[in-house]
Amino acid sequence: MNQPNRTPLLRMTGIVKSYPGVRALKGVDFDLRAGEIHCLIGENGAGKSTLMRVMSGAETPDAGSVEIDGKTYASLSPVLSHALGITVIYQETDLVMPLSVAENIYLGHEKVGRGGVLDRAGMRAEVVRLMQRFNLRFPIDEPVRNLGPAQRQLVQIVKAVSRDSRVVVLDEPTASLTDNEIRHLFELLAVFKAEGIGIVYVSHRLQEIIEIGDRVTIMRDGTKIETHDVKDIDENHLIEAMVGRPLEQTQHAKRASGTGKIVLSTRGLSVAGQFENVDLELRQGEVLGLGGLVGAGRSELLECLFGMSEPAAGEIHVNGARVRFRSPRDAIRAGLGLVPEERRESGLVLGRSVADNIAFPILKQISWLSLLRRSKLRDIATELVKNLRVKTPSLDQVVRTLSGGNQQKIVLAKWLAARSRILLLDEPSRGVDINAKFEIHQLIRSLVDEGVSVIMASSDMLELLSLSDRILVMAEGRAVKVLTADEASQVEVMRYAVPRASQPASQPASQSAAQSAVEHDA
Incomplete structure (x- = not known):
């Protein structure tokens, strides 16, 4: 890892910001060096977003100052922030979906030729050069609406570079990316570092911070708690600093498996192009986890159970009675509730x-x-x-x-x-900080203890393993294995989640541990 220049490229001193009833920032100091990745972590509500908005000029601080290039400002405006080379890339993209990749990259700072006419050829040639420079391979004349989340994220980063940004702030950039897309992003950030760009990296994924960060600043309740070189810190310390209590207080013992009556079941449930022939049984007072990789069909299964799509084949039973949900309204009447992956x-x-x-x-x-x-x-x-x-x-x-x-x-x-008695949870802690995650997990456990039944899809392996009584593993739209709490481990889940040429036949999620063990040995 290249050693970044230790002279601050940007320095924020004593930043204070209040809203009605809330003091979001309480005298925060923060600095960024050229050619470094400075990670910023903390619970949701710790003040990270407000600090970024002050940096971008979207918010005016009540007190404090921002220094860049040796010049001190009481506050920045969005125009001044851009002029100084600061770009903030938020989780929610600010791209214009009908416009092409090239048009989005130069939107707001278009090249103009003779007679005030847009230099479309010049802009397109520059975009081609930028794409080649960063080894990006997707069509630049394609409307942005046709791109996936990872490609949209990369378009925003290229847009920042096209503005000659010297400070790039990334807010949860990997939240919607696959492992391969994350690797590509990290390669891109390494190029930025080598060119002397300072990067503020905001993330809840501590393993990413340990892997790519140079320094890390922890915030809590609007205050900077501490700043460390990443090489001198470990994940346990980061967690304790964020939540303000010892790590052991955030961990829980696994619940006993649910033994109540069957409250929801499916037989041969299929939705064309999404999943097929899924059998499962959910008992009162248990968490049935859905494990699998992106594209396995977990979200689509939950949406079908909630009446958002109509099955092409198969049956759904609630409390022993066959049901046909033509819309979410029917599912709600039957006592189901869905917490979707994209809550916003x-x-x-x-x-x-x-x-x-x-x-x-x-x-x-x-x-x-x-x-x-x-x-x-x-x-x-x-x-x-x-x-x-x-x-x-x-x-x-x-x-x-x-x-x-x-x-x-x-x-x-x-x-x-x-008063929903069956909850369908799709990535229940996605995009929340560790303390909120802890509280959500506590809430799920308390609801299940009261007899609520839960089907939970999660890509967070620790969440899946710690909350689930049983795990139904899906791969390429098929239910391929049921693991009890005693059988489940990260290795076992991944063994069945990785698509193979021939997956084992789907088995009901009610299958006993003994039956599962026999089939596994066979």
């Missing part, structure tokens, strides 16, 4: 309040003569927000302004308000 797109109405989001599944129950009983809603929402420890200034707070962990709790809250 499918799980919440971001522009509405905390109380309104909790109300959506129970509007009929809290209305009288088509009029919403606001007092009844506030009673329900107040109790749920308290029990789930949602951090919000009030029930009227717009959900968009909450941290990812608190948004996820609101999605769960609305299904608890609806």
Whole structure:
């Protein structure tokens, strides 16, 4: 790893920022050197996003200063930040979907030729050069809407370089990427470092920080806790610094397996092009984990169970009765609730309040003569927000302004308000910090202890292993193996999750451990 220049390229000193009812930053110091990756970590709500927004000029600090190139500024504007070579790339892309890759890269700083006419040929030639420079191979004349998440992420990075950015801030850049795409991103960052670009890398994935970071700064509750050279620190210390308590207090013993009645089952369930011939059984008071790689069909299975797609074949039974869900409304009436992987797109109405989001599944129950009983809603929402420890200034707070962990709790809250007894969880802790993850895991355990049944798809192997009573492993749209808690390990899950020329036949998720062991030995 190249040793970065120790002279700060950018320095933030004593940054303070407050919002109504919340002091987001409490005198934070942060600096970035040329040619380094400085990682920034902390719980959702720790102040990382606010610090980035001050850096980008999107927010004006109440106090403090920003220094770059030896010149000190009380605050930056977005125009000044760009002029100084600072680019922030957020999780949610700011690309214009109908425009092509090349058009997006030069949007806002177009090249102009003689007579004020756009130099389209010049811009396209420069984009081709940039793509070759970073070994990127996807069509630059293709509309961005046709690209995958990884390619869109790379388009934003190339856009930053096209602006001659000297500081690039990446917010959770690998959240939607596969392992191969992550490797490509890391190779790209190594090129940036070699060219003297300073990189601020915000991530909850501690293994990535250990692998690629030069320094790491930990934030908690709007305060900088400490900064270390990555080579001098380990994951345990990072976790303890983020959550403010010893690591052993964040760990739990595994629950006993659910032994209740069968509350949901499928036989030969199939959706064309997504998954086929899936048999499973879910018992009262258990967590049935769905393991597998990206594209295995786990999310599609949960969506089908929730009535978002109609099966081409097979049956669904709830509490012993065959059901046919023509829409999510039918599934909700049957006692099911879905926490989708993309909570911001499918799980919440971001522009509405905390109380309104909790109300959506129970509007009929809290209305009288088509009029919403606001007092009844506030009673329900107040109790749920308290029990789930949602951090919000009030029930009227717009959900968009909450941290990812608190948004996820609101999605769960609305299904608890609806008294859902079967919860379908798709990546329940995706994009949340370690403390929110700990609280969500606690909540899932407490719900299951109360008799709620859960089917949980998770790509986080530790989450899958620690929460699941049994794990149904899927590969290429087929249910290939059921592992009990005693059988399950990372190695065993991956043994069946990796697609092979001939996978074992699908088996019901109710199959006993003894039967599974016999088939495995055979």
